[in-house]
Amino acid sequence: MTISKVSESVWKEATNEMLVLAELPLAFVDCLAWRHFCSKVQMYKPHSRRKARREIVETYVSKKAAMKKIIENNRQRLSLTTDIWVCPNTAASYMVITAHFVDAYWQLRKMIIGFKHVCDHKGQTICDTLLACLAEWGIKRVFCITVDNATANTSALTKFKKEMMRLNGNDALILKGEYLHMRCAAHILNLVVKEGLTEVNSSVEAIRNGIQYVRSSTPRCQDHMEFDLSHVRPSFKVQIGI
DSSP states (O other): OOOOOOOHHHHHHHHHHHHHHTTOOGGGGGSHHHHHHHHHTTOOOOOOHHHHHHHHHHHHHHHHHHHHHHHHHHOSOEEEEEEEEEOTTTOOEEEEEEEEEEOTTSOEEEEEEEEEEESOOOHHHHHHHHHHHHHHHTOOOEEEEEEOSOHHHHHHHHHHHHHHHHHHOGGGSGGGGTTOEEEOHHHHHHHHHHHHHGGGHHHHHHHHHHHHHHHTOHHHHHHHHTOOGGGSOHHHHHHTTO
């Protein structure tokens, strides 16, 4: 068994990364449980929430600078994906923008380059947010942008195409943006499945009602678990995999 001890700087960095990855509140580093754990395992004294916040922001800035350097060194067109998420607790809308490219070692890379708060889901808002994000990262050439089938996205990319070529010339897009707009295959498949389920909706509802009826009462659940299958037809047993 090998016992090793990391430096205090590495330990603090790992603590900050834990806060971010686990989506923990900054107050966690000040709580009694965390301080007791550190004392129990003879680790370093925990830093305060203010210092954790400052160091997390510094890490974000340095990581972003490193990502910018990678994009600048590649000097190639990037493909983008974007979608708008609505926070269930605050109902606030956030637009996520991800860049995709193949690096010099032929490895597919993806980077989240934008997580922007948006006031609405209109096409002009989406277009303006995309342009501002690309300007922030110094991206002037785009291959394609994949979005879902919302009407606002069609309007947004039509406006984006015109504005992108006006700002950066015809070389900003391939074939003047003829194939810029890519529709998300997963979203299309989801719509197809939903449409197909409407054909068997009555059967699905009947099954759900039966399950809800059994689970609404403890005696019914018990009776269901003790159901005697000896009187069930063999053909039905085969159908349900018994």
